Amino acid sequence: MKNFSNKKISKMNFETKFIYLMKIIKKSKRVSKAYMLTGSPVLELSEGCIKEFELKISKIQTPFF
16 A cells, blocks of 8 residues: 545544554455555554554654654
């Protein structure tokens, strides 16, 4: 999946968009793992979201942020 705009999700906050996309991915029988490269908003996901989707989050240390 690449960046896209959709009226249904364009006004959602990051976590709601993330949950929406993850549910679409989980429904797919062809997908066994999903890797997402995102910015810093993913570091602010709630613990419930992280546990629900069994996420592993890695913060890349960089002097640019």
